[in-house]
Amino acid sequence: MEDTVKFKIENLNVYWSGSHVLKSISMDIGANKILGIIGPSGSGKTVFLRTLNRLNDMELQIRIEGGVLLDGKDIFAPGMDPVMLRKKIGMVFALPIPLPASIYNNIIYGPSLSGITNKNRLDEIVVKSLKSAFLWDEVKDRLKTSAMRLSGGQQQRLCLARTLAMEPEVILLDEPCSGLDPISTTQIEYALKELKKNYTIVLVTNNTKQAARVADNTAFFLMNELIEYGPTGTIFTVPGDIRTMDYITGRFG
Amino acid sequence: MKIFGENSIKNLLIVIAFSALTALFLILAFILLEGLPFIFNIGIKNFLLSSDWQPMAGKYGIFAMIVGSLWVTLGAIIVGVPLGLAGAIFLAEFLPRWMMRIIKPAIELLAGIPSVVYGFIGVMVLAPLIRDYIGGPGLSIMAASIILGIMILPTILSISIDSIKAVPQSYREGAFSLGATHWQTIHMATLPAAKSGIIAGIILGLGRAIGETMAVIMVAGNAVILPGSPLDSVRTLTANIALEMGYATGMHRQALFATGVVLLLIIMVLNYAATISIRNMNRKV
Amino acid sequence: MINPRFTQVIAVLLLALATLFTLAILVFIIGFILSKGLAHVDIDFILSNPEDMGRAGGIYPTIIGTLILSTLSILIAAPFGIGTAVFLTEYTRESRVTRIIRFGADCLAGIPSIIFGLFGFIFFVTTLGMSWSILSGSLTLAFMILPTIIRTSEEAIKSVPYAYRDVSFSLGATLWQTVRKVVLPNALPGILTGIMLSLGRSIGETAVVIFTAGSSLRTPQSLFDSIRTMSVHFYILAREGLSNEKAYATATVLIISILAINLISYWLMIRFISKRSG
């Protein structure tokens, strides 16, 4: 937190068809760090994540109050284009969702939307992002086959590569390993640790141990509130709140 | 530039989205403009309640045709509903999935056969059979009812199948666990639960029957009389329009548009009934 | 008391009988037409011009007429139908406006074809002065098939997994880019099924076509020419008692085309379902 602040969240409140799904969240997210967000399901983690890249804008009956500043600029300011914002903030979802197209076309989806048409440039992007997601060696010979034919772990790394292809500044991950086996999980976690050199990463996870393994800072959400936020070491050894303690030791959740 | 593109696409889509409404409005406006003044001119009573149709003599009463349309539609229901319902129950409840996958599209093919082909078969096969074995001129309410009944079968079948399939499995399991046979389950649990869907299907079929033109012209005989038996020939509202449109000018043409107005009204009432019963279904499930 | 098992056996027998009867009707209709017509259909019949009002010769102009009229009506109706469906599902929320639009489409779907015929005649043929022409006919047919295309496209679009949209947005796509690159391609088989259905309806329609596109038995030279479709030709052949042989042969070609269209749309649907589940 002593480093540069990437995201500054000030008193964020989100209401969704009448219910208050995020209550007065304030926190700073440091650049080039992994922020782990833990908490039981339904505690508001995913909504929080989707607020950061304004993916919730599409939802019906949502109301957002308070400020989210990216590099000091309010992302909800009238002049801010959510499309440009999302180009800066990539996202990987809980289940691997390859688009029903080839591996190659999945990767270039984002770049080509930004207007990159040069074949060589696109090839470069594909190679680079697949390598960064540690998938290149497994798929380099079959880039034109359907992404649907990859295994679950490969699909999720493809989704990560697809996000990286846009060259974002921030990567949001929404329980990216929830459907994966331990080996795939390890591969993803390894990739994340390498990636934080260049990116700011926000990782929502159901698996507290995963946060302990990879996150620099950890935030604990419960019942739509941010209970505690601090360096991972502190949160997992000397939590300041009894509820955090109960959660990470497995009393509930 | 890009933002402008997105917005203009949205505006274009809004305009496009109103195309169906515009079409509906245009159709209603033109039919009503052409037909309504006529109805008020000659009087609603003279138009709707007289069965004296002699356009050349200035007599425009369509009562016989309203009755004709209703008779033929009722007949189609009598023929089509039991067959359609029985078929739907059998297909949905007793046939394995893979057989249903073959038979259902085959039956839906019935819906794709042009109505003139049905009419032709009615003239060539059905009408002579009726004339020779039952009596009358052959071209009759009965012939039209059978042909229309067959034509609405696919509608009734596919909607009934869908609504039977939509009944939650738990309803059936409830009945089975009480020791009911498969048939008892169907008529005590499944059918009552699927009722409003089936009724909606029947009403849609009814709409199709009352709106059918070519097949009816070919097999109904088109006499302008109040029918006394199913073997009498009748003229329906749709047949009246299609038969005389080619020749009609002036008042006569307006009278045919006015016939169209009455037809539209009947269809609207039916559609309303269908919407209500579909809404009931949604509320229940 | 009657034994419930016995009742069940009787009931199932009756149900099976009814189903068999329905299938028998289908087989009979198709068999009847094909058995009488197939012998008179050959390449010559398909590719040569009719002579003597269709008493002799082939049905080439009516095949061309059918193709042009139904294709054109689809080309007119599809952008509007798909556009409406996209608007309803992607660009707006459930509201009074969407309910009114859906209500309008439902009403339109319920209107009998003869009313479309009357309307097309008074509006396109007379008021707009387009006479009996391909244009009048295909515009009227487009009005008629619009609701079918709206409904089936809507269903197809709704069945595209919502997650695809999330992915697309998160990769920086705009709404339209998402619709164009992700939603529509994945809904395409479903949309095509609807289009095939509408195509079948245009091909089989008679009353509307006579009222709006006329019945001229010549190969059209422009969109303002009148044409005769196969259905209309069949109707006239059968009704005027010109030639039963030619009538059966025309009906055979007609039924085979409809059959082909049904098979194609069925195949599309199967592919669609298997793609979604696999």
Add this chain to the structure above:
Amino acid sequence: MKLKIVIKVIIFAIIAGFSLQACGKNKLSITVAGSTAFQPFAEKLAGLYMAEKPNTHITIQGGGSAVGIQSVLSGAANIGMADLVQLPPEAKDLNSYIVARDGIVMIVNPKNSVKNLEVSQIRDIYNGKIKNWKELGGNDHKINVVSREAGSGTRSSYEAIIQNITLVKEAIIQDSNGTVRETVANDANAIGYISHGIINDKIKALTINGVSCTTEEIVNKKYMLVRPIFLLTKGAPQDRVKAFIDYVLSKNGQDIIKANGLIPAI
């Protein structure tokens, strides 16, 4: 995606094809509309005429006599075809040419033993006063009356010649000559009337007042159920329209009409 390209190509081809043809079409075009009874003959004549004069394009439309009159009045067609004994008042100002005549034949099923009807008997049958074939010397069966739809040229002419017909309500209405013929051919107790041109051996033509409907009897004016066929134009016909009407009235044209079953005008 390939499909999209294919569709685009097809659309382009259709539009291009049509616009090219439309551009190349500086032909003289004539539109003829009206009577369905004369339509087949008009098609035939037009076909032969176009073979002789390739730069003329003739479109023949059906629709019925009333449509013929309406479309000439409105200018939608250059020539109207009408097959009425009495032209309606709105056609008063049109130029009319009788190009052919057509006999109307009373027909019954071949099984029927009745061979001749008097005009008064025909009138009574269609008025519903005579209801059984027995009254006419036939079998004891109800008469199934078959007529045409209101507005039909054949029916108007028929009723104008027989006079004082208020059609019996039970009458079966068919919308074309062909279906009247089919109905009578299939029904042993039916009676109908059709154009002379389409008689075949599935039905039996009756004599009227002892006169049978043949070309000679019509030309001799002995057979009474005859209606004229008019070509109508708005104002005096000009140029190409006149040329075509002249062709129809020429010996050549009249021979074609005769060869196809109508009675020539002259």
